[in-house]
Amino acid sequence: MMSLRKITTIGFDADDTLWQNEQFYRLTEQQFTDLLSDFAKGEHITSRLLEAEKRNLAYYGFGIKGFTLSMIETAVEITEGKVPASVIGDILAIGRELLKHPVETMPHARDVLEALRGQYYLVMITKGDLFDQERKLAQSGLGDFFDAVEIVSDKSTTTYRRIFSKTAGGPDCAAMVGNSLKSDIVPALASGAWGIFVPHELTWVYEHVEVPREAPRFREIPDLGHLLPLIQDIAR
Incomplete structure:
Protein backbone atom coordinates (compact mmCIF):
# COMPACT_ATOMS: atom_id res chain seq x y z
CA MET A 1 0.00 0.00 0.00
CA MET A 2 1.11 3.58 -0.69
CA SER A 3 1.03 4.52 3.01
CA LEU A 4 3.66 1.87 3.80
CA ARG A 5 6.25 3.58 1.59
CA LYS A 6 8.92 5.74 3.24
CA ILE A 7 7.97 8.66 1.02
CA THR A 8 4.54 9.07 -0.56
CA THR A 9 4.41 12.85 -0.91
CA ILE A 10 6.93 15.38 -2.24
CA GLY A 11 6.45 19.08 -1.73
CA PHE A 12 8.24 21.58 -3.94
CA ASP A 13 8.99 25.21 -3.28
CA ALA A 14 8.55 27.36 -6.38
CA ASP A 15 10.65 30.57 -6.39
CA ASP A 16 14.34 29.77 -6.96
CA THR A 17 13.63 26.04 -6.69
CA LEU A 18 11.48 25.44 -9.77
CA TRP A 19 12.08 28.80 -11.45
CA GLN A 20 14.30 31.86 -11.13
CA ASN A 21 13.04 34.66 -8.91
CA LYS A 100 5.82 40.97 -15.62
CA HIS A 101 9.23 39.31 -15.59
CA PRO A 102 9.53 36.13 -17.70
CA VAL A 103 9.50 32.74 -16.02
CA GLU A 104 12.78 30.85 -16.38
CA THR A 105 12.54 27.30 -15.07
CA MET A 106 15.51 25.88 -13.20
CA PRO A 107 17.70 23.19 -14.79
CA HIS A 108 16.21 19.68 -14.49
CA ALA A 109 12.90 20.96 -13.06
CA ARG A 110 10.68 19.63 -15.84
CA ASP A 111 12.55 16.34 -16.18
CA VAL A 112 12.44 15.49 -12.48
CA LEU A 113 8.76 16.38 -12.15
CA GLU A 114 7.95 14.25 -15.18
CA ALA A 115 9.86 11.32 -13.65
CA LEU A 116 8.15 11.67 -10.27
CA ARG A 117 4.61 12.26 -11.54
CA GLY A 118 2.37 9.28 -10.84
CA GLN A 119 4.94 7.72 -8.52
CA TYR A 120 4.41 10.23 -5.70
CA TYR A 121 1.82 12.77 -4.66
CA LEU A 122 3.34 16.06 -5.80
CA VAL A 123 2.35 19.36 -4.20
CA MET A 124 3.74 22.80 -4.90
CA ILE A 125 3.98 24.84 -1.70
CA THR A 126 4.81 28.48 -2.28
CA LYS A 127 4.34 31.76 -0.44
CA GLY A 128 3.74 35.20 -1.84
CA ASP A 129 1.15 37.14 -3.78
CA LEU A 130 -1.65 34.87 -5.03
CA PHE A 131 -1.99 36.44 -8.48
CA ASP A 132 1.75 36.56 -9.10
CA GLN A 133 2.36 32.97 -8.04
CA GLU A 134 -0.55 31.77 -10.18
CA ARG A 135 0.88 33.72 -13.13
CA LYS A 136 4.32 32.19 -12.75
CA LEU A 137 2.92 28.69 -12.37
CA ALA A 138 0.85 29.08 -15.53
CA GLN A 139 3.76 30.49 -17.54
CA SER A 140 6.17 27.85 -16.28
CA GLY A 141 4.23 25.04 -17.92
CA LEU A 142 4.80 22.90 -14.82
CA GLY A 143 1.28 23.04 -13.38
CA ASP A 144 0.08 19.74 -14.84
CA PHE A 145 2.74 17.82 -12.94
CA PHE A 146 1.24 18.67 -9.54
CA ASP A 147 -1.58 16.94 -7.73
CA ALA A 148 -2.11 20.04 -5.58
CA VAL A 149 -0.93 23.62 -5.30
CA GLU A 150 -0.78 25.49 -1.98
CA ILE A 151 -0.13 29.24 -2.07
CA VAL A 152 0.33 30.30 1.54
CA SER A 153 1.01 33.55 3.39
CA ASP A 154 3.99 32.04 5.20
CA LYS A 155 5.67 28.69 5.71
CA SER A 156 5.75 27.31 9.24
CA THR A 157 5.75 23.94 10.94
CA THR A 158 1.98 24.27 11.26
CA THR A 159 1.70 24.94 7.52
CA TYR A 160 3.56 21.75 6.61
CA ARG A 161 1.68 19.64 9.14
CA ARG A 162 -1.62 20.89 7.75
CA ILE A 163 -0.68 20.20 4.14
CA PHE A 164 1.09 16.88 4.63
CA SER A 165 -1.55 15.56 7.04
CA LYS A 166 -3.95 15.47 4.10
CA THR A 167 -1.72 13.01 2.22
CA ALA A 168 -0.96 9.30 2.63
CA GLY A 169 1.26 8.67 5.64
CA GLY A 170 1.18 12.32 6.75
CA PRO A 171 4.36 14.32 7.42
CA ASP A 172 6.30 11.18 8.30
CA CYS A 173 6.03 10.02 4.69
CA ALA A 174 6.57 13.43 3.11
CA ALA A 175 9.60 15.32 1.80
CA MET A 176 9.94 19.04 1.16
CA VAL A 177 12.30 20.28 -1.56
CA GLY A 178 13.46 23.88 -1.58
CA ASN A 179 16.22 26.49 -1.65
CA SER A 180 15.32 28.30 1.58
CA LEU A 181 16.52 26.74 4.82
CA LYS A 182 14.30 29.05 6.87
CA SER A 183 11.08 28.58 4.90
CA ASP A 184 11.38 25.21 3.17
CA ILE A 185 13.67 23.01 5.22
CA VAL A 186 13.73 23.82 8.95
CA PRO A 187 9.93 23.98 9.45
CA ALA A 188 9.39 20.91 7.26
CA LEU A 189 11.87 18.96 9.37
CA ALA A 190 10.09 20.14 12.52
CA SER A 191 6.82 18.83 11.13
CA GLY A 192 8.35 15.35 10.84
CA ALA A 193 9.00 15.40 7.09
CA TRP A 194 12.26 15.06 5.17
CA GLY A 195 13.93 18.33 4.20
CA ILE A 196 15.85 18.34 0.92
CA PHE A 197 17.90 21.50 0.48
CA VAL A 198 18.75 22.67 -3.04
CA PRO A 199 20.95 25.78 -2.62
CA HIS A 200 20.53 28.73 -4.96
CA GLU A 201 23.33 31.20 -5.61
CA LEU A 202 20.99 34.08 -4.75
CA THR A 203 18.92 33.81 -1.58
CA TRP A 204 17.29 36.72 0.22
CA VAL A 205 19.19 37.49 3.44
CA TYR A 206 15.95 37.15 5.41
CA GLU A 207 15.93 33.45 4.56
CA HIS A 208 19.42 32.73 5.95
CA VAL A 209 19.64 30.41 8.98
CA GLU A 210 22.11 27.81 10.16
CA VAL A 211 22.21 24.60 8.13
CA PRO A 212 20.55 21.81 10.20
CA ARG A 213 23.17 19.21 9.29
CA GLU A 214 22.57 17.17 12.46
CA ALA A 215 18.89 16.60 11.68
CA PRO A 216 18.46 12.91 10.69
CA ARG A 217 16.08 13.76 7.84
CA PHE A 218 18.08 16.63 6.38
CA ARG A 219 19.59 16.13 2.94
CA GLU A 220 21.37 18.49 0.54
CA ILE A 221 21.78 18.16 -3.23
CA PRO A 222 23.51 20.54 -5.66
CA ASP A 223 20.59 20.72 -8.09
CA LEU A 224 17.28 19.08 -8.98
CA GLY A 225 19.09 16.63 -11.26
CA HIS A 226 20.16 14.77 -8.10
CA LEU A 227 16.68 14.55 -6.58
CA LEU A 228 15.41 11.32 -8.13
CA PRO A 229 18.45 9.22 -7.08
CA LEU A 230 18.19 10.68 -3.57
CA ILE A 231 14.47 9.83 -3.28
CA GLN A 232 15.19 6.32 -4.50
CA ASP A 233 18.02 5.98 -1.99
CA ILE A 234 15.79 7.09 0.90
CA ALA A 235 13.12 4.63 -0.19
CA ARG A 236 15.46 1.66 0.08
Missing part, protein backbone atom coordinates in the same frame (compact mmCIF):
# COMPACT_ATOMS: atom_id res chain seq x y z
CA GLU A 22 15.58 36.40 -6.68
CA GLN A 23 17.67 37.61 -9.62
CA PHE A 24 14.76 39.81 -10.74
CA TYR A 25 14.44 41.31 -7.25
CA ARG A 26 18.17 42.09 -7.26
CA LEU A 27 17.88 43.88 -10.60
CA THR A 28 14.91 45.88 -9.34
CA GLU A 29 16.75 46.73 -6.14
CA GLN A 30 19.64 48.09 -8.21
CA GLN A 31 17.23 50.24 -10.22
CA PHE A 32 15.79 51.50 -6.94
CA THR A 33 19.18 52.48 -5.52
CA ASP A 34 19.99 54.25 -8.78
CA LEU A 35 16.79 56.30 -8.43
CA LEU A 36 17.86 57.46 -4.96
CA SER A 37 21.57 57.88 -5.69
CA ASP A 38 21.32 61.67 -5.24
CA PHE A 39 20.14 61.20 -1.65
CA ALA A 40 22.24 58.33 -0.20
CA LYS A 41 24.83 55.69 -1.00
CA GLY A 42 23.74 52.34 -2.39
CA GLU A 43 24.63 50.26 0.70
CA HIS A 44 22.69 52.60 2.97
CA ILE A 45 19.65 52.44 0.68
CA THR A 46 19.62 48.65 0.48
CA SER A 47 20.07 48.39 4.25
CA ARG A 48 17.11 50.67 4.90
CA LEU A 49 15.05 48.80 2.30
CA LEU A 50 15.74 45.48 4.03
CA GLU A 51 14.65 46.98 7.34
CA ALA A 52 11.42 48.17 5.76
CA GLU A 53 10.76 44.79 4.14
CA LYS A 54 11.19 42.94 7.43
CA ARG A 55 9.04 45.48 9.24
CA ASN A 56 6.28 45.23 6.66
CA LEU A 57 6.05 41.46 6.35
CA ALA A 58 3.44 41.41 9.12
CA TYR A 59 1.31 43.87 7.14
CA TYR A 60 1.84 43.06 3.48
CA GLY A 61 3.24 39.53 3.54
CA PHE A 62 5.72 38.20 0.99
CA GLY A 63 5.67 39.21 -2.65
CA ILE A 64 6.18 41.98 -5.16
CA LYS A 65 3.39 44.28 -3.96
CA GLY A 66 4.81 44.39 -0.44
CA PHE A 67 8.29 44.90 -1.88
CA THR A 68 7.08 47.86 -3.94
CA LEU A 69 5.39 49.46 -0.93
CA SER A 70 8.60 48.97 1.06
CA MET A 71 10.58 50.73 -1.68
CA ILE A 72 8.21 53.69 -1.53
CA GLU A 73 8.42 53.81 2.27
CA THR A 74 12.21 53.67 2.12
CA ALA A 75 12.32 56.48 -0.44
CA VAL A 76 10.18 58.67 1.83
CA GLU A 77 12.40 57.92 4.84
CA ILE A 78 15.74 58.47 3.10
CA THR A 79 14.66 61.77 1.54
CA GLU A 80 12.96 62.90 4.79
CA GLY A 81 9.69 63.23 2.95
CA LYS A 82 11.14 65.17 0.04
CA VAL A 83 11.12 62.39 -2.55
CA PRO A 84 9.91 63.81 -5.90
CA ALA A 85 6.59 62.53 -7.20
CA SER A 86 8.39 61.48 -10.38
CA VAL A 87 10.58 59.10 -8.35
CA ILE A 88 7.49 57.57 -6.71
CA GLY A 89 6.13 57.05 -10.21
CA ASP A 90 9.36 55.39 -11.28
CA ILE A 91 9.26 53.08 -8.25
CA LEU A 92 5.73 52.03 -9.12
CA ALA A 93 6.85 51.41 -12.70
CA ILE A 94 9.75 49.13 -11.76
CA GLY A 95 7.42 47.30 -9.38
CA ARG A 96 5.00 46.65 -12.25
CA GLU A 97 7.89 45.45 -14.41
CA LEU A 98 8.83 42.99 -11.69
CA LEU A 99 5.29 41.59 -11.91
Whole structure:
Protein backbone atom coordinates (compact mmCIF):
# COMPACT_ATOMS: atom_id res chain seq x y z
CA MET A 1 0.00 0.00 0.00
CA MET A 2 1.11 3.58 -0.69
CA SER A 3 1.03 4.52 3.01
CA LEU A 4 3.66 1.87 3.80
CA ARG A 5 6.25 3.58 1.59
CA LYS A 6 8.92 5.74 3.24
CA ILE A 7 7.97 8.66 1.02
CA THR A 8 4.54 9.07 -0.56
CA THR A 9 4.41 12.85 -0.91
CA ILE A 10 6.93 15.38 -2.24
CA GLY A 11 6.45 19.08 -1.73
CA PHE A 12 8.24 21.58 -3.94
CA ASP A 13 8.99 25.21 -3.28
CA ALA A 14 8.55 27.36 -6.38
CA ASP A 15 10.65 30.57 -6.39
CA ASP A 16 14.34 29.77 -6.96
CA THR A 17 13.63 26.04 -6.69
CA LEU A 18 11.48 25.44 -9.77
CA TRP A 19 12.08 28.80 -11.45
CA GLN A 20 14.30 31.86 -11.13
CA ASN A 21 13.04 34.66 -8.91
CA GLU A 22 15.58 36.40 -6.68
CA GLN A 23 17.67 37.61 -9.62
CA PHE A 24 14.76 39.81 -10.74
CA TYR A 25 14.44 41.31 -7.25
CA ARG A 26 18.17 42.09 -7.26
CA LEU A 27 17.88 43.88 -10.60
CA THR A 28 14.91 45.88 -9.34
CA GLU A 29 16.75 46.73 -6.14
CA GLN A 30 19.64 48.09 -8.21
CA GLN A 31 17.23 50.24 -10.22
CA PHE A 32 15.79 51.50 -6.94
CA THR A 33 19.18 52.48 -5.52
CA ASP A 34 19.99 54.25 -8.78
CA LEU A 35 16.79 56.30 -8.43
CA LEU A 36 17.86 57.46 -4.96
CA SER A 37 21.57 57.88 -5.69
CA ASP A 38 21.32 61.67 -5.24
CA PHE A 39 20.14 61.20 -1.65
CA ALA A 40 22.24 58.33 -0.20
CA LYS A 41 24.83 55.69 -1.00
CA GLY A 42 23.74 52.34 -2.39
CA GLU A 43 24.63 50.26 0.70
CA HIS A 44 22.69 52.60 2.97
CA ILE A 45 19.65 52.44 0.68
CA THR A 46 19.62 48.65 0.48
CA SER A 47 20.07 48.39 4.25
CA ARG A 48 17.11 50.67 4.90
CA LEU A 49 15.05 48.80 2.30
CA LEU A 50 15.74 45.48 4.03
CA GLU A 51 14.65 46.98 7.34
CA ALA A 52 11.42 48.17 5.76
CA GLU A 53 10.76 44.79 4.14
CA LYS A 54 11.19 42.94 7.43
CA ARG A 55 9.04 45.48 9.24
CA ASN A 56 6.28 45.23 6.66
CA LEU A 57 6.05 41.46 6.35
CA ALA A 58 3.44 41.41 9.12
CA TYR A 59 1.31 43.87 7.14
CA TYR A 60 1.84 43.06 3.48
CA GLY A 61 3.24 39.53 3.54
CA PHE A 62 5.72 38.20 0.99
CA GLY A 63 5.67 39.21 -2.65
CA ILE A 64 6.18 41.98 -5.16
CA LYS A 65 3.39 44.28 -3.96
CA GLY A 66 4.81 44.39 -0.44
CA PHE A 67 8.29 44.90 -1.88
CA THR A 68 7.08 47.86 -3.94
CA LEU A 69 5.39 49.46 -0.93
CA SER A 70 8.60 48.97 1.06
CA MET A 71 10.58 50.73 -1.68
CA ILE A 72 8.21 53.69 -1.53
CA GLU A 73 8.42 53.81 2.27
CA THR A 74 12.21 53.67 2.12
CA ALA A 75 12.32 56.48 -0.44
CA VAL A 76 10.18 58.67 1.83
CA GLU A 77 12.40 57.92 4.84
CA ILE A 78 15.74 58.47 3.10
CA THR A 79 14.66 61.77 1.54
CA GLU A 80 12.96 62.90 4.79
CA GLY A 81 9.69 63.23 2.95
CA LYS A 82 11.14 65.17 0.04
CA VAL A 83 11.12 62.39 -2.55
CA PRO A 84 9.91 63.81 -5.90
CA ALA A 85 6.59 62.53 -7.20
CA SER A 86 8.39 61.48 -10.38
CA VAL A 87 10.58 59.10 -8.35
CA ILE A 88 7.49 57.57 -6.71
CA GLY A 89 6.13 57.05 -10.21
CA ASP A 90 9.36 55.39 -11.28
CA ILE A 91 9.26 53.08 -8.25
CA LEU A 92 5.73 52.03 -9.12
CA ALA A 93 6.85 51.41 -12.70
CA ILE A 94 9.75 49.13 -11.76
CA GLY A 95 7.42 47.30 -9.38
CA ARG A 96 5.00 46.65 -12.25
CA GLU A 97 7.89 45.45 -14.41
CA LEU A 98 8.83 42.99 -11.69
CA LEU A 99 5.29 41.59 -11.91
CA LYS A 100 5.82 40.97 -15.62
CA HIS A 101 9.23 39.31 -15.59
CA PRO A 102 9.53 36.13 -17.70
CA VAL A 103 9.50 32.74 -16.02
CA GLU A 104 12.78 30.85 -16.38
CA THR A 105 12.54 27.30 -15.07
CA MET A 106 15.51 25.88 -13.20
CA PRO A 107 17.70 23.19 -14.79
CA HIS A 108 16.21 19.68 -14.49
CA ALA A 109 12.90 20.96 -13.06
CA ARG A 110 10.68 19.63 -15.84
CA ASP A 111 12.55 16.34 -16.18
CA VAL A 112 12.44 15.49 -12.48
CA LEU A 113 8.76 16.38 -12.15
CA GLU A 114 7.95 14.25 -15.18
CA ALA A 115 9.86 11.32 -13.65
CA LEU A 116 8.15 11.67 -10.27
CA ARG A 117 4.61 12.26 -11.54
CA GLY A 118 2.37 9.28 -10.84
CA GLN A 119 4.94 7.72 -8.52
CA TYR A 120 4.41 10.23 -5.70
CA TYR A 121 1.82 12.77 -4.66
CA LEU A 122 3.34 16.06 -5.80
CA VAL A 123 2.35 19.36 -4.20
CA MET A 124 3.74 22.80 -4.90
CA ILE A 125 3.98 24.84 -1.70
CA THR A 126 4.81 28.48 -2.28
CA LYS A 127 4.34 31.76 -0.44
CA GLY A 128 3.74 35.20 -1.84
CA ASP A 129 1.15 37.14 -3.78
CA LEU A 130 -1.65 34.87 -5.03
CA PHE A 131 -1.99 36.44 -8.48
CA ASP A 132 1.75 36.56 -9.10
CA GLN A 133 2.36 32.97 -8.04
CA GLU A 134 -0.55 31.77 -10.18
CA ARG A 135 0.88 33.72 -13.13
CA LYS A 136 4.32 32.19 -12.75
CA LEU A 137 2.92 28.69 -12.37
CA ALA A 138 0.85 29.08 -15.53
CA GLN A 139 3.76 30.49 -17.54
CA SER A 140 6.17 27.85 -16.28
CA GLY A 141 4.23 25.04 -17.92
CA LEU A 142 4.80 22.90 -14.82
CA GLY A 143 1.28 23.04 -13.38
CA ASP A 144 0.08 19.74 -14.84
CA PHE A 145 2.74 17.82 -12.94
CA PHE A 146 1.24 18.67 -9.54
CA ASP A 147 -1.58 16.94 -7.73
CA ALA A 148 -2.11 20.04 -5.58
CA VAL A 149 -0.93 23.62 -5.30
CA GLU A 150 -0.78 25.49 -1.98
CA ILE A 151 -0.13 29.24 -2.07
CA VAL A 152 0.33 30.30 1.54
CA SER A 153 1.01 33.55 3.39
CA ASP A 154 3.99 32.04 5.20
CA LYS A 155 5.67 28.69 5.71
CA SER A 156 5.75 27.31 9.24
CA THR A 157 5.75 23.94 10.94
CA THR A 158 1.98 24.27 11.26
CA THR A 159 1.70 24.94 7.52
CA TYR A 160 3.56 21.75 6.61
CA ARG A 161 1.68 19.64 9.14
CA ARG A 162 -1.62 20.89 7.75
CA ILE A 163 -0.68 20.20 4.14
CA PHE A 164 1.09 16.88 4.63
CA SER A 165 -1.55 15.56 7.04
CA LYS A 166 -3.95 15.47 4.10
CA THR A 167 -1.72 13.01 2.22
CA ALA A 168 -0.96 9.30 2.63
CA GLY A 169 1.26 8.67 5.64
CA GLY A 170 1.18 12.32 6.75
CA PRO A 171 4.36 14.32 7.42
CA ASP A 172 6.30 11.18 8.30
CA CYS A 173 6.03 10.02 4.69
CA ALA A 174 6.57 13.43 3.11
CA ALA A 175 9.60 15.32 1.80
CA MET A 176 9.94 19.04 1.16
CA VAL A 177 12.30 20.28 -1.56
CA GLY A 178 13.46 23.88 -1.58
CA ASN A 179 16.22 26.49 -1.65
CA SER A 180 15.32 28.30 1.58
CA LEU A 181 16.52 26.74 4.82
CA LYS A 182 14.30 29.05 6.87
CA SER A 183 11.08 28.58 4.90
CA ASP A 184 11.38 25.21 3.17
CA ILE A 185 13.67 23.01 5.22
CA VAL A 186 13.73 23.82 8.95
CA PRO A 187 9.93 23.98 9.45
CA ALA A 188 9.39 20.91 7.26
CA LEU A 189 11.87 18.96 9.37
CA ALA A 190 10.09 20.14 12.52
CA SER A 191 6.82 18.83 11.13
CA GLY A 192 8.35 15.35 10.84
CA ALA A 193 9.00 15.40 7.09
CA TRP A 194 12.26 15.06 5.17
CA GLY A 195 13.93 18.33 4.20
CA ILE A 196 15.85 18.34 0.92
CA PHE A 197 17.90 21.50 0.48
CA VAL A 198 18.75 22.67 -3.04
CA PRO A 199 20.95 25.78 -2.62
CA HIS A 200 20.53 28.73 -4.96
CA GLU A 201 23.33 31.20 -5.61
CA LEU A 202 20.99 34.08 -4.75
CA THR A 203 18.92 33.81 -1.58
CA TRP A 204 17.29 36.72 0.22
CA VAL A 205 19.19 37.49 3.44
CA TYR A 206 15.95 37.15 5.41
CA GLU A 207 15.93 33.45 4.56
CA HIS A 208 19.42 32.73 5.95
CA VAL A 209 19.64 30.41 8.98
CA GLU A 210 22.11 27.81 10.16
CA VAL A 211 22.21 24.60 8.13
CA PRO A 212 20.55 21.81 10.20
CA ARG A 213 23.17 19.21 9.29
CA GLU A 214 22.57 17.17 12.46
CA ALA A 215 18.89 16.60 11.68
CA PRO A 216 18.46 12.91 10.69
CA ARG A 217 16.08 13.76 7.84
CA PHE A 218 18.08 16.63 6.38
CA ARG A 219 19.59 16.13 2.94
CA GLU A 220 21.37 18.49 0.54
CA ILE A 221 21.78 18.16 -3.23
CA PRO A 222 23.51 20.54 -5.66
CA ASP A 223 20.59 20.72 -8.09
CA LEU A 224 17.28 19.08 -8.98
CA GLY A 225 19.09 16.63 -11.26
CA HIS A 226 20.16 14.77 -8.10
CA LEU A 227 16.68 14.55 -6.58
CA LEU A 228 15.41 11.32 -8.13
CA PRO A 229 18.45 9.22 -7.08
CA LEU A 230 18.19 10.68 -3.57
CA ILE A 231 14.47 9.83 -3.28
CA GLN A 232 15.19 6.32 -4.50
CA ASP A 233 18.02 5.98 -1.99
CA ILE A 234 15.79 7.09 0.90
CA ALA A 235 13.12 4.63 -0.19
CA ARG A 236 15.46 1.66 0.08
